[in-house]
Amino acid sequence: MKILDKYILKSFLEPFLATFFVVLFVLVMQSLWLAFDEIAGKGIDIFFILKFLGYLALMLTPTALPIGILLSSIMALGNLSENYEMAAIKSAGISLQRVIKPLVILTLFISALNFIFLNNIYPWATLKQKNLYLNIKKKKPALSLVPGAFNTEIPGYSIKFEEKYGEEENLLKNVQIADLSAAKGKIKVITAEKGIISSEEGSKYMTLTLKNGNYYEEHVKKSMRPKERVKMPASKATFSTYIINIDISSFNDDGSLDDEKIKEHHGMLSIVQLDSTSKKTKKKYDEFIDKRAKYLYKLMEVKKLYKYEDSLIDDTLTPEILENFTLKNKNIVINESLQLLKRIIDRNKSQEKSFKDKRKLLNLYDHEIYYRISFSLACLVLFFIGAPLGSIIRKGGFGLPMIMAITIFVIYFFISQLGKNLSEESAITALFGSWLSTIILLPFGILLTRRATKGMGIFNIDSVFENTQKLFSKFTNKTTTK
Template sequence: MKILDKYILKTFLRPFVATFLIVLFVLVMQVLWQTFENIAGKGISLPFILKFLYYTTLIITPQALPIGVLLSSIMALGNLGENYEFAAAKSAGISLQRLVRPLVFLTILLSGINFLFLNNIYPYAILKQKNLYLNIKKKKPALALVPGSFNSDIPGYQIKFDEKYGEEENLLKKVLIYDLSGNRGNQKVITAERGKILSEEGSRYMTFILYDGYYYEEHIRSNTPLSKRKKMPASSATFEEYELNIDISDVSGDSGLTDEKYKNSYNMLSLNQLKDTIPDLKASYDETLSLRAKNIYSSVFAKELYKYPDSLKNKNANPVILENFDLKSQVSILNSATTKTSRALNSLKNNMATIKFKRKTLNFFDTEYYNRIAFSLSCLILFFIGAPLGSIIRKGGFGLPMILAIGIYVTYFFTNTFGKNLAEESSISSFLGSWIAAIIMVPLAILLTRRATRDKGVFNTDAIILPITNFFKKLTSKKDS
């Protein structure tokens, strides 16, 4: 390796290591702010907290790597331009392409590493982190209860409260509990101004102690007709303190923190596993559509519609079909058509949720497959944006390069996320949704690279300003004459 290549690599690697670690730390802390407060200080041991932190770091690494490449390429090439090393290289007959050649090979290597991360380590880390977090919530069921919405993690109950506070976050405000354990609907409702959760690790019961509340229960037997339900008795009472014991053995069980029960999520699979799973999901989705279509076809008796031979056609028949029948038959036909149409529409409405769920599940797997490949090339794409941009602006350090890098990556990441969301909602294809960020960024990379090799600025302002100034100069010269 030549001395020049070593120097260029050294100029790039120093800021790359620093920026990569800084960006990784910031992104990990951002995730921890959202989840760490739910497990810290809740009796969870330090080794498991460190495991959660470790898996989070592995998940964030593929996102931090492209940002590090982008920022360090702008800084490295900006420093070379700011210190007039570009001018010295050009005077020696060394082109920009020759200068960045070792960095291109390094970036290709980093893209390969990013691909290996996304295909092997990222699914493993998602698998471990999600199962660890869910097992922690099972060991501490109170952690699974979230304020502001109905919680259905505990079988047989719907629990809602406005706020969870206290040192152990086991004190509740404005509690609403629907007891569905009898499998007869929400016949038992409990409300309270305040409440407290008591649970011990390993216990099969979670105890709610409620204060200043109201209790209501309907005593309805099974298979009671709707006309008689309103006449059935009900009991209600107010209370100052009420104790409710809920069996959570199905939730907590005897599982440990290292158990892995969730393994088939789309982001827990490698590319080969996704490739094997997608055809099965596609076949299941197509089968669902086919069954629904056959159901509608048979319900409207479409098979009874057939063409008559020309010799059997009644030439005196009225083109308006209903006019060929008497009034009673017309009413009967219209009623039958209305009934069959309503039946078909109800069938569509009842099956719409199932069809949408299957389609969205398929989109998740499909989009994840293409996005793994597309996002692994983000290092290479962002390098060909950052390197020419750094040589054009000729500014090093963490000032302007940091601002430019953040703006470019936010645009890239937002476009990628926007494309994925559209693909998941079936607005565009999964392939286009995954590659839309690259489709937008590659032309920008080509434009910047061409302008940098020709030693031009980002925008040719003279092409816009000079015609305007010449026009005003001609006007002033005519007035003077």
Template sequence: MKVFDKYILKSFLEPFLATFFVVLFVLVMQSLWLAFDEIAGKGIDIFFILKFLVYLALMLTPTALPIGILLSSIMALGNLSENYEMAAIKSAGISLKRVIRPLIFLILFISALNFVFLNNIYPWATLKQKNLYLNMKKKKPALALVPGAFNTDIPGYSIKFEEKYGEEDNLLKNVQIADLSQSKGKIKVITAQKGIISTEEGSKYMTLTLENGNYYEEHINKSMQPKDRAKMPASKATFKTYTINIDISSFNDDDKLDDEKIKEHHGMLSIVQLDSISKVNKIKYDEYTKNQADYFFNILEAKKLYKYPDSLIDTKLDSVILNNFTTYNKSIVLNESIQLLKRTIDHNKNQKISFKDKRKLLNLYDHEIYYRISFSLACLVLFFIGAPLGSIIRKGGFGLPMIMAIIIFVIYFFISKLGGNLSEESAISALFGSWLSTLILLPFGILLTRRATQGMGIFNIDSVLDNIQKLFNKTGNKTTNL
């Protein structure tokens, strides 16, 4: 490799590594912030939080790569132009195409690497992250007894106390406990002057020892009427010490956070798996549409339609024939026809939703297959926009290049989502929807590359002003001739 190529690669890789990790960090923090409300306050171990962040980083790496390439290409070529290195390179007879040639091979390698990542690591990370996030959301909040309020987090119990004190904050003052475990209402109430909480490490039970209190319980059946409850006996007693063992295993179910219940989400599958499931879904979809067509064919008795000519078109309906039917019989025929039509319309409405959902699912899998290929090549497309753009604007650093990179990628991302939504609704094909953003931005990349190669700006202001001047001159000459 020539020294020149090494220098160009170094000029690109230094800002690329910096921008890639910065963008990845921002994307991970944004996703974590959105999920924070769902997982905060549940006593989740830091180990699972770190696993969640690692899975998020692996999922967002394919998105951070194109942004990093776009931003670093603008910065690298902008720095070369700003420091007059590009002018020196051109004066030596080296064209822009020769300058970016080693970078093109590097971007092709990164695009291939991004495709391998999307097809192998991304599905695995999505499987782990989505299941872990779902299990975190379902996990019960961490047990935290608050003084002065009824604590109902523990299943089957309602606990209230005035004050929590002691070195370990495990002593309670003026405790009131309602045992609701039998689902019969508040029929067992325990009060005590003092309570002591003790839990052994690793135990699934919390021991609550009450001192100097009263015990009250009503002996009723669940099926009793409210008026019969007053006639039933009740138990009442006082105690010096009373112990309650409360099951708190549901608050320490970290072993269930790794459960994998969702496995067929389109983001969790490789291209081969997506294609296999898509083929199966297409067979089911064809069978479904055929069954619906047969249903309408049979309910409308289409076999008999050809036997009866349309009397309203070929011949006039003879009023004498209608006179043979009574008004009651005519109303029966009309009502049955109306009811048949209503049933068909209602069936149509109900099946329309099912038909649309099946078609959407089919389009979703097809779009995901093509999108992973097109998104891998997004690195190359965005490079051919960023590199000539940096050469033209002649500005390095994080200022203007960052703004332009964000604007360009937002446009690319918006068009990608638009293509995905349109293909999902069957407005366009899945293939066209997945390549829509690439097809729209690729001509701009070619145009910018040509203008940068020819040493031209993005817009030739002088040419535009000359054309406007010529237009005014022609208009003035025509007015003079008149």
């Protein structure tokens, strides 16, 4: 390898590694921020949170790679041009194509690596992350009784107290408990001067022992009106000790956080598995269409009350069949027919929704297969936009290159999502939808490469002015001749 190639690779790899990890960190933090409400306050062990972040990092690595390549290519070529190194290289008779040749080979290698990542590691990380996230969401918040407020986390109870004290902070002062387990409102209230919380390790019950208090309960029924409730009797008593056993099993582990209940998500499958699942889904879809077609055929074979021109109905059918009924019976027949028609329309709407859902699922699997391949080549496509762009703008650093890289990738991502949505709705094919962003942006990369090779800018302002002047002169000449 020549010294120039080593220098070019070094100029590219240093910003690439830095930008890749910075972008990956930002993407992980953004995803964590969106999921923060589901994780906070649930007593999740730090080990599981780190696992969650690790799975997120593996899932977002294929997205961070193209952004890192785009940004580092703009920075590397921008630095070379800004420091007049590119001018020196060109003066030595070395073309831009020769300069970026080692970077193209490296980008092809990263694209292949990205494909392997998307096909093997990404599905595994998606499987682990989505199931872990689902298990965390189902987990109830950790039981934490707060003084001075009504604690309603415990199902069936509302507990309020003034102060929590003691070595283990299990002693409560001036306790007020509303027993809501009967679902009739606040009809049972217990107050006490002191409360003691005790619970054995691993037990699903928490024992609350109340000292020196009062008990009040209204004997009402749920269906009673407010006036009737006033007339019903109530029980009142005092006690020196009152024990309540509260079920807190829902706050314990509801199962392992490593349970894997979702396994058929399209993001959890490799390309081979996606192809196999797509074929099975296609078979079910064809069977559904076949049954639907046979049903509609039988429905169209039903003989109607009236005969129309070009109809296949038997000529012996009497078109004036309603004339055999009285006015009252005619109304009954017509109403029943309308009701039957309404039921058929509602059933058809339900069948139509089922048809769309099955077709959308099939399109989703097909799109994912092609998208894995097209997105792997996103590294190469974005490199051919970033490298000539950096050579043209002649600006290194993180400022302008960062803004341009984010803008270009947002455009790429937006077009990709547009293609995905259109292909899911069967507006375009899954193959075309998955390659839509590449088809649109690749010509721009080729155009920028040609202009950078010739030493031209993104666009020539002088030529724009010249063409505009020519257009106005032609228009002026035509006006004067008239």
